[in-house]
Amino acid sequence: MKRFLKKFLAIFIVLILAIPLGIIIWYVSPLPNANIKFKKGGYGHLYSRLAELDTTENIEVLFLGSSHTYRGFNTQRISERIGFKCFNLGSSGQTPDVTKVLLKSYLNEIKPKLVVYEVVPSGIFNESIGSRVDLISNLPFKRFNSLYHLEDFGVSEFKTLILAVSHPIFKSKYHEPKNKGIDEYKSGGYVKRIGFGSYSKQLDLPEFTADFDSKGFKRFLDNLAVIRSQGIPIMLVLAPTTSYDYSRYPLNLDSAYSSLGLYFNFNQSLPLDDSLHFFDDSHLNSDGVEMFNDAFIQTLCPIIDTIN
């Protein structure tokens, strides 16, 4: 037995050292990346956004959510119009557990006067890994301790973490370009899509069922509680999407969100046209964003007044 335990311990220690090294070497080598998901400077400009956030002060309105957030709210323009500093902390496919980490890491420092939480169902009821990988890859190193709040941390997240930690060693300081393909990062966190055609329906998407017992939704409720515990009011917003996409949303969504507090669904009131104002199944193009933000500002102003 002693021999077995000794052997096991020895091999275990060797593995603890060899595996992270192996992951790094594999990633850096010409070998294909298999199931290693490391996305520094990944889709959605999260790297730039978090880097800018660390140098921005006096944020008064904080925006959370998925791509509907960072592509839907031109926060620079909104700030100018309402006279309150806004910051867009959306990220690609942001899931509630990722929002939780962001809240734990930033909310206390920022202390905004209002939080705008975009609640597209594919973000709220979701637990997919893409968002976690995005976060781990692009979170500033000094904030890594807040990753402790990630509830779903598995082998895949572990791999990403190893690479995120060791990244400075094998790559020189990373710089994310403002223009990536047809996306342009704007100060304040908004990502503008430039160069788009008019949208026409491409794929048949399945109907979406909202599972209110899901981990995702429960974590979303926890996030609301965390924000409220700091005495910060929340505005839930359902950003506009194409009529085709909207037809997939479950019918009980509005009533469920309304019961949670201040909630606005911008899908029904605006004269948006699928082909004129969207560049894909669910994202507004810059014309659509302008129209949406105008309406949003109108809704926001009285709320801001009452907070003040």
Added chain:
Amino acid sequence: MNFPTNKHLFKNSKMTRDLIKVELDIVFRDVLDDDSISLSDSTVAEDIEEWDSINHIQLVVQIEKRYKIRFKAAEIQSWENIGEIIDSIIRKLE
């Protein structure tokens, strides 16, 4: 060689057992198509590669044909080795 089915000539003796064993060798070699088979009291199915569950049925049928006897299903299921098969054959012939 055909075994005499004349029952009153029959006794449970070692010679009888040896004769049956030789007879079974012939049956097994024929059904399993292997001339190297040589059985003993302790031989079990695992000892002979071709002796699988399907061939087992053929073997039983051939043995019953040879001695013009019929075994009960429970008896067939109870056989653990060649020795027990021989015991059953002798019981049926007595």
Added chain:
Amino acid sequence: MLFHSLDFAIFLPIVFFLYWFVAKKNLKLQNALIVTASYVFYGWWDWRFLSLIIFSTLVDYSIGRRLKNEEKQSTRKILMWTSIIVNLGFLGFFKYYNFFLDNFIAAFSFFGQEIQPNTLNIILPVGISFYTFQTLSYTIDVYRNKLEPTEDFIAFSAFVCFFPQLVAGPIERASNLLPQFYKKRIFTYEKSADGMRQILWGLFKKVVIADNCAEYANLIFNNYGDYNGPTLILGVIFFAFQVYGDFSGYSDIAIGTSKLFGFNLMQNFATPYFSRNIMEFWKRWHISLTSWLTDYVFTPLAINYRHWGTMGIVSSIFFTFLISGLWHGANWTFIVWGALHGLYFLITILFTRGKTPKGIVGQNSVLPSLKEIGQIVLTFLLVCFSYIFFRVDSLSHGFAFISRVCKSDWNFPDFEGRLLALQIIILIVFLLFVEYAQRNYDFTLDLSRFRSKSVRLVVYISLVLLIIIYWPSKEQVFVYFQF
């Protein structure tokens, strides 16, 4: 809890420690610990499942005790049949109620009578198909006087619920596993080291091969209308390795884990894709189930109908394969899968006159002969064709799939994620290479011929690294859990 989960990774060392350091003095304690740990392991899914397995255990233990002293044959028969009815009754209800009901309704509506369906929302208890068969082997063997019934309830409970093999086999026989609970297990270094190696290889097969193949098999099968014929065929091959990696991987982990506790479970897979015909395949694939069905379904049937000549044997074989199909799932697709294999089997017997190839492929040489390669490829293709039915949800889905393969034009396979798919194919080739090289051993990662410590260490590190690097991002639950 799944074998490749954090829960199990914590559970196992705790039980190991308690077993070898706390319970080692006392046989009863050792067995009681196994029972407790097994119930915790099983209850982790759903504590309600425990009531069923405990009930089955009580019933069969009592029946075993009664059979010990019962001389009257008719009463003995009644006792055995009680066990069969209770156990198969539970299995039948939980697994087949809705299936039987649907077919009952369909049959009636065929004759113009509409019946209101009352399908229940029945949850299938994990592993019920496995432990039911396992405990039945006890009562039937006791009835047949092949086994002494036990008076030791703890030992018997441990036999029924033994956690390494509880949810996905191997389906153990009472005559093999139960006696192992009568003697205290002694720790041996070699056995435990072998166990760890077997677990490692099992994890490799499950995580690297099965789970990654599953991504592609699911993609292609669920959207078969979008892909061309060659892609669909590739999808079937991916599925073939998904099932193999999944199931044999889990079996390896089960057998390896039991070795850690001093137990010997039966081999469940013996490089089945290297079989040279279907008869050999069924001696190498899910050996414990084949053996169980042979002893408890085929043989009794064939013996009873032995005077019907060829028809007797043919019907018994075919019926056994249908039962095998039905065991796998409550769907006509599984029955068709079973029937296909029955057909393959019977045709093979016809052609080979019942002679299975001897030994193993490449018996006395390094490489297989050309003839053997041909046989292996043919057998594999036949098995793959049957997998179409194993995988699809309905017969119409299966026929649509096949028809699409036939009608499609022949271009290069085209689907999303081909770079990763290529890597998986390379890993499958690696798997086959290793399994071929190690084909003469009871388990693949038997490294007894590699004396060098550094070689072994490199093997361990490489495999663990591959497991971690190829660990898929979406969780794939074990395919056979639905059984």
